[in-house]
Amino acid sequence: MTHDSRQARWENRTEAPLAVASLLYLAAYAVLVLASGLPGAGRGVCLAVIFAAWAAFAVDYAVRWRLSGQGLRFVRGHWLDTLVLVLPLLRPLRVVHVYEAVQRRHGKPRLALHARVVTYAGLSALLLGFTGALAVYQQEHAARGATIRTFGDAAWWASATLATVGYGDETPVTPLGRLIAVGVMLCGLALLGAVTGAFSSWLLQVFAREDDERPPGR
Template identity: 75%
Template sequence: MDDDSPKARWERRTEVPLAVASLVFLAAYAIRVLAPGLPDGWRDLCLVVTLAAWALFAADYAVRWRLSGQRLRFVRTHWLDTVVLALPLLRPLRVVRLYEAVQRRHGRPRLALHARVMVYAGLSSLLLGFAGALAVYQQERGAPGASMTSFGDAVWWTCATLATVGYGDIAPVTPVGRLIAVGMMAIGLALLGAVTGTFASWLLQVFAREDDERPPGS
C-alpha cells in the first residue's frame, strides 16, 4: 500500500514540477555560461530563473522537513536532498526521480532493479556531466595558463574524469575548477561502482538461474 502521509502526498504532488524546475534551472545556467555575449537583460532573466528554481527547492525542503516532524534527524536521513539544496549544480538529479513518478501515475510495469540502477546511473552521468562541464568551463575560461579554452574541451575533460581515465591533456588550473574536479572524480567512482556491481550481480543471477534449470547429470 502506498504511503498516504502528508509528507508522501506532498512529494507525489511536487516531484514532476520540481523535475521541470531542475531542467529549467540547468537550461538557464547553460545559457549564462555558453552565451556570454547576451544582452544584459537576457542574462538578468536567466539569473532570476536560476534563483527562482533554487527558491522552489528551498521551499520544498522546508515543507518536507516540517511535515516529517523529524527535526535534525531529517537532515541525516535526507542527506542527498540537503546536498542538492546546498550545491545548485546537483539539482538536475531530481530529473532522475521523474521516471518513477511517471511509471506510478500511468500504472506501467517498472523495470527490473538491475535495469533501473543502470538507467538511473546513465541519466545521472549525463546530467551531472553536462552540469559539471558548464561549471568548470565557467571557472577556467580566460584563466591564466588554462588548457580548457572551449566548452568542447570541458566536455572532453568531464568524460575522461567521470570514466576515471584521466588523460591529463586538459586539467583545471583555478582553485574552484580543481574543487569541481574532485567532486567529479568522486561521482565518477560512485557511478562506475554502482553500474559495475549491478551488472556483476545480474550476471551471477543469470548463471545461477541457468544452473538451476539444467537437468541433473548434464
C-alpha cells in the first residue's frame, strides 16, 4: 500500500470526527471568552475541551506527516495545515470540507464549481467573522482606550473588516488585537477575490454560451 493511499484512508476516516472536534473547540473557546461569570469548574471543562481538541489536531497532523513519507517537504507543502496547528482557532474552517466527504461517500453529484466557491466562501466568512470577533473581544474589551467594549462591537468590527469596508468606528488598540486585525483583513481580501473571480467566470461562461447559441449573422 502506497503512502498516498494510506494517508487518504486516514483523512477519510478522521475528517468528520475532527470537524466535530473543531466545532467543540470553537464552542468551548466562545463560552470561555463570553461567559464572564463562569465558575471555576466550568472554566476547567472548557479548557479541557480546548486542550483535548488541540491534541487531536496535533495527532492528526503528526500521523499525516508520518504517512506522507515526505519529511520536511510535508511542512512546506501543507503550510495551511501547519498554520492551523499553530493557530487552532482557524481549524473550524476545515468544517467546509465535510460536505465534500459526505458527497464522495454517497456518490452524489457535487455542486457546480461556482456554487461551491460561493458556498465555501460564505461559510468561511461566517466562521472567520465569529472567531475573529471572539479573539479581538478577548484582547480588547478590558484594554485602556478600547473602542471594542462588547461582543456586539467586535462582531460589527469583524463584519466591516471582512467586507473590506473598514468604517473605523471600532478599531483595535492592543498589539495582539491589531495583529488579529491584519489576519482578518487578509482573509477578507482573499474571500472577496475568490467570490468575485467565481462570479466573473460564471458571467463569462454565460455570455460565451449565449454567443454560441446566437444564429449566424446576428
